[in-house]
Amino acid sequence: MKHIIENYQNIKSLIPQHVELVAVSKTKPAEFIKLIYDEGHRVFGENRVQELIEKYKILPKDIRWHMIGHLQSKKVKHIAPFISLIHAVDSIKLIQTINKEAIKNNRTIDCLLQLHIAKEESKYGFKKQNIDDVLSQIKNLQLKNVRICGVMGMATFTSDLNQVRSEFKNLKQIYDLLKRDHLPEISIISMGMSGDYSLAIEEGSNMIRVGSSIFGIRN
Numbered sequence: 001m002k003h004i005i006e007n008y009q010n011i012k013s014l015i016p017q018h019v020e021l022v023a024v025s026k027t028k029p030a031e032f033i034k035l036i037y038d039e040g041h042r043v044f045g046e047n048r049v050q051e052l053i054e055k056y057k058i059l060p061k062d063i064r065w066h067m068i069g070h071l072q073s074k075k076v077k078h079i080a081p082f083i084s085l086i087h088a089v090d091s092i093k094l095i096q097t098i099n100k101e102a103i104k105n106n107r108t109i110d111c112l113l114q115l116h117i118a119k120e121e122s123k124y125g126f127k128k129q130n131i132d133d134v135l136s137q138i139k140n141l142q143l144k145n146v147r148i149c150g151v152m153g154m155a156t157f158t159s160d161l162n163q164v165r166s167e168f169k170n171l172k173q174i175y176d177l178l179k180r181d182h183l184p185e186i187s188i189i190s191m192g193m194s195g196d197y198s199l200a201i202e203e204g205s206n207m208i209r210v211g212s213s214i215f216g217i218r219n
């Protein structure tokens, strides 16, 4: 457990100032979170709604919680009152639900569009070839209580770093096109995890989601 603070400080020292570190605390206890909270860290990522809510309840209220995993529409209501950023918006239905729940809570919820950049079919996210269509649909809906802040993607789970790099390049290109053609206000590219965050930063990431390199491997 004492390595957590060292790991955290090490990663902080390795990444540029403009890159936001999301400390991915899924499956890890609240006391682990508290260790780097006490070092001044405030941004934590979880991928399960139930676990996120339990941690939200017991931990300090100035933590900015990010939902990084696949989110079912029916569960949005549980996190809508407090969530700081939803990374994995992967359907029109989901963004409509987020908007509806945001209205109920009288707030605007920040979101990222998840793009499918990996080879594996199993990964969630919009496809590059559909993105123009998706954006015009979203625009037509005039969702006033969601703010699309950028994009998120996960590379293929592979040791082939050239493959990973080209997928990150691809996400950066999609981001650039989205910003140019649809959403000039976006600013976030969420890509990179424990195994590939330096590569992701080289390819333009400004938000990395790091779990095991801080908190240790998960069971």
Ligand SMILES: *Cc1c(COP(=O)(O)O)cnc(C)c1O
Pocket: 024, 026, 047, 068, 069, 154, 193, 194, 195, 209, 210, 211, 212, 213
């Ligand atoms: C678990 C998870 C991470 C962190 O993975 P590590 O390899 O432990 O850093 C990042 N992003 C998402 C979407 C995750 O589910």
